[in-house]
Structures are given as C-alpha cells and as structure tokens.
Amino acid sequence: MKRIMTDLANKRLLLGVTGGIAAYKAAELLRLLVKAGVEVQVVMTAAACQFVTAVTMQALSGRPVFTDLWDKRIDNGMAHIDFTRDVDAVVIAPASADFIAKLANGLADDLLSTLCLARACPLLVAPAMNKQMWEHPATQRNVALLRADGVELLGPDEGVQACGETGMGRMLEAQSLLHGIEAFFQPKLLSGRHVLITAGPTFEAIDAVRGITNSSSGKMGYAVARAALEAGAEVTLVSGPTCIQPPVGARVIQVTTAQQMLKAVNETVNWADIFIGVAAVADYYVLNPSEQKIKKDAHVLTLELAPNPDIVSNVVNLQNPPFCVGFAAESENLYEYAELKRRRKNLPLLAANLVQTAVGGDDNELVLFDDEGAHPLPRAPKITLARQLIAHIATLYQKSSQKK
Ligand code: C5P
Numbered sequence: 069m070k071r072i073m074t075d076l077a078n079k080r081l082l083l084g085v086t087g088g089i090a091a092y093k094a095a096e097l098l099r100l101l102v103k104a105g106v107e108v109q110v111v112m113t114a115a116a117c118q119f120v121t122a123v124t125m126q127a128l129s130g131r132p133v134f135t136d137l138w139d140k141r142i143d144n145g146m147a148h149i150d151f152t153r154d155v156d157a158v159v160i161a162p163a164s165a166d167f168i169a170k171l172a173n174g175l176a177d178d179l180l181s182t183l184c185l186a187r188a189c190p191l192l193v194a195p196a197m198n199k200q201m202w203e204h205p206a207t208q209r210n211v212a213l214l215r216a217d218g219v220e221l222l223g224p225d226e227g228v229q230a231c232g233e234t235g236m237g238r239m240l241e242a243q244s245l246l247h248g249i250e251a252f253f254q255p256k257l258l259s260g261r262h263v264l265i266t267a268g269p270t271f272e273a274i275d276a277v278r279g280i281t282n283s284s285s286g287k288m289g290y291a292v293a294r295a296a297l298e299a300g301a302e303v304t305l306v307s308g309p310t311c312i313q314p315p316v317g318a319r320v321i322q323v324t325t326a327q328q329m330l331k332a333v334n335e336t337v338n339w340a341d342i343f344i345g346v347a348a349v350a351d352y353y354v355l356n357p358s359e360q361k362i363k364k365d366a367h368v369l370t371l372e373l374a375p376n377p378d379i380v381s382n383v384v385n386l387q388n389p390p391f392c393v394g395f396a397a398e399s400e401n402l403y404e405y406a407e408l409k410r411r412r413k414n415l416p417l418l419a420a421n422l423v424q425t426a427v428g429g430d431d432n433e434l435v436l437f438d439d440e441g442a443h444p445l446p447r448a449p450k451i452t453l454a455r456q457l458i459a460h461i462a463t464l465y466q467k468s469s470q471k472k
Pocket of ligand 1 (some may be wrong): 266326345346347348349350351376377378379380381393394395396397409
C-alpha cells in the first residue's frame with residue numbers, strides 16, 4: 069500500500085477493537101491509518117473476533133494481531149505492559165457500551181482492558197452502540213467518568229443504525245475518525261479563540277440559470293477552518309456554493325452572493341478574534357438580473373455590472389477589527405502583486421498562491437506575506453498548509469494582542 073506523508077506519519081498507535089457491528093469500520097480506519105504512515109498494533113477482544121477476523125486486521129496492519137492475555141508469542145508474558153510503552157496513543161474503535169463500562173470502572177479482565185489500565189499514553193475512544201444503550205443513564209455516567217479521566221471521545225454520530233433504529237450512538241465513519249485522531253495531535257494554539265472564515269466562490273445571477281462566479285472549490289478555506297478547529301478555536305465558516313463537506317464542529321452559514329456574504333460577516337464579526345478571508349468573491353454583480361431565463365438570439369448581449377463590496381476591507385476598517393488575514397490568487401508576479409495587495413488592504417498577513425498551482429486540487433503552494441517579509445511554504449496537501457498558516461496566525465495574533 070502506498071504511504072502518504074501526513075502529519076500522522078511515523079506515529080505509533082495501538083488500535084483496540086471491541087465487539088460490535090461497527091467493527092467492520094475498524095478495518096477501514098486501519099487501512100487509512102496505515103496509508104497515512106502510522107504504525108498500528110491491533111488488539112481485539114474475543115467479541116470483536118465474532119465481527120471481523122484477526123486475519124483481516126493482520127493483513128491490513130502487516131503485524132500479528134493479539135487477542136489473549138496469555139498469548140505464548142509474548143516472551144515475558146507482559147503484553148499488557150509492553151504494548152503501550154512505545155505508542156503515542158491507544159484508540160478504541162469501536163468501543164462497545166460494555167467496554168466503556170469496563171474502562172470507566174478500571175476493570176481489567178482481558179488483554180485490551182488490561183493494557184488500557186496499564187497504559188501511560190493518551191486514550192481515544194469511539195463509542196458505537198444502539199441509541200437506547202447510548203442514552204442509558206449508566207452509559208452516560210460511564211462516559212462522564214471517562215471524560216473526567218481525560219479520555220478523548222471521538223463521536224458518536226447520529227443516524228440510521230445497523231439495528232434499523234435511528235438516533236445517537238453510531239460510530240463515526242473511518243475518515244472522520246482519522247480526522248479526529250489527527251486533530252488530537254495538533255497543538256491547541258488557538259484554544260478559546262473565535263475565528264471567522266469566508267470560503268468558496270460567490271455566485272452573482274445573470275438570469276434564472278446563468279451567473280458570474282470564480283473558479284474556487286472551497287477546499288483551501290475549508291482546510292483552514294478544519295485547522296483552526298484542530299487548534300482549539302471556535303469556528304464560523306461563511307461559505308459560498310461548494311460541493312464539499314464542511315469540517316465537523318464548524319458553525320456554517322451558507323450564502324450565494326457577495327452581498328449575502330458581507331451580511332453574514334457583518335452579523336458575526338463582533339464575536340471574532342481572528343478573521344480569515346479565503347473566499348474568492350466575485351468582483352462584480354449584475355445590475356437588474358432577469359428573473360426569467362434570457363432567450364438567446366444573434367444580437368450582442370450587454371450586461372451592466374456594478375462592483376461588489378470588498379468584504380475584507382470592510383472588516384479591516386471596522387472601529388475595533390479582529391486580527392485580519394487575506395488570501396490572494398495571482399496568475400503571475402506573485403511576490404510583487406501579493407505584497408502590494410497586502411499593503412493596499414492594510415492586512416498584517418496575506419497568504420498568496422499562483423492560480424495554476426492551486427485551484428481545485430488537494431495540494432497547493434503558499435507564500436505568507438507579513439511585516440517581516442515573505443515566507444514560502446513548499447507544496448503540500450492543503451490541510452498541511454492550513455495548519456502551518458494557523459500556526460503563523462497564532463504567533464502574529466499573540467504578538468498583536470500583547471501590543472494592545
Ligand atoms: O480579489 P482579491 O485578490 O482582492 O482578494 C484578496 C482578498 O480580499 C481575499 O482575502 C478575498 O477573500 C478578499 N476579498 C473580499 N471581498 C471582495 C474581494 C476580495 O473579501 N469583494
């Protein structure tokens with residue numbers, strides 16, 4: 069399997085699988101972890117082996133899987149101690165109601181529960197159970213105990229369950245679990261901060277079906293929102309029309325036009341400590357758009373365009389503005405045009421990229437411009453660049469609030 073260099077690369081995790089139908093998703097999670105460059109040791113409970121086989125998990129992890137406290141393959145018979153001494157975290161996915169009860173009460177009657185009790189590393193738990201089991205006061209008590217013990221809860225999610233009922237308790241999908249694990253390892257540089265982000269394009273109607281827009285997938289803005297959430301911030305994302313899922317945990321305000329985006333920003337900006345304008349806002353809107361589809365004919369069609377408000381500049385010029393960050397997409401002379409734009413818009417920080425390297429893809433190259441000069445960030449996945457940008461913002465934000 070091709071390994072991709074990610075922020076999880078070279079981490080070591082112990083993946084504990086307990087008995088529940090969501091155990092099939094643990095196989096997918098394992099595949100994603102290995103692909104991300106993580107070394108994973110799998111330990112399963114006896115009940116988990118009723119749902120997926122140890123052979124499946126062995127094939128995907130490339131390592132022998134352990135299920136038994138008394139396994140003869142461990143020379144010193146100390147698997148419950150040895151297994152967690154050199155891992156960065158233990159992840160239990162799925163965690164059944166029974167296993168959560170054991171963790172909460174410090175029970176240790178099989179290999180997985182014993183190594184959890186004997187561990188010195190962080191523990192992440194992804195609950196998976198029927199909604200009645202999840203809502204039961206006993207489970208809720210146990211979950212509260214785990215939280216109080218510093219255990220990180222990943223989910224659960226709401227939706228249709230394998231039993232046919234609908235409600236809270238289903239395990240997060242493998243991709244969301246991966247994101248949750250990645251988030252856990254990110255430094256909490258913006259803990260308690262409020263971050264307002266614009267993302268995606270805006271769309272300005274010409275008639276009932278046509279419009280003016282910019283080519284923007286929204287991926288960079290959504291990645292910045294995810295990175296801010298990972299850094300511990302509360303995030304509001306004002307998004308133009310995109311085809312991608314916003315990050316879990318963001319408050320999302322969907323808009324279409326630049327005017328709507330400005331209104332949404334104006335209504336939330338007082339709450340924000342930091343504003344990041346990633347949106348590719350259309351520079352013009354159509355005066356008097358037609359309600360009906362315009363019939364085409366052989367004549368020249370003239371559209372009357374009026375300039376849209378500049379949202380970033382509106383925020384910068386507020387009486388008490390948040391720390392403002394702009395984005396710029398240029399097709400040439402990146403360094404010159406971006407720094408000019410930063411000065412013109414009076415921004416302490418501007419992130420710029422060449423459109424040729426950025427639009428639509430999952431990777432990008434950014435250059436950050438601030439009062440100290442230009443800081444190029446080499447080509448990387450958008451989420452990696454977004455994390456570097458958030459780290460830079462956190463440093464500058466801290467300096468600017470010290471000055472105030
Ligand atoms: O379009 P331009 O290159 O000027 O965009 C630079 C920055 O200004 C970006 O952060 C973009 O989100 C913001 N912008 C805006 N409102 C506009 C145009 C741009 O907020 N009407």
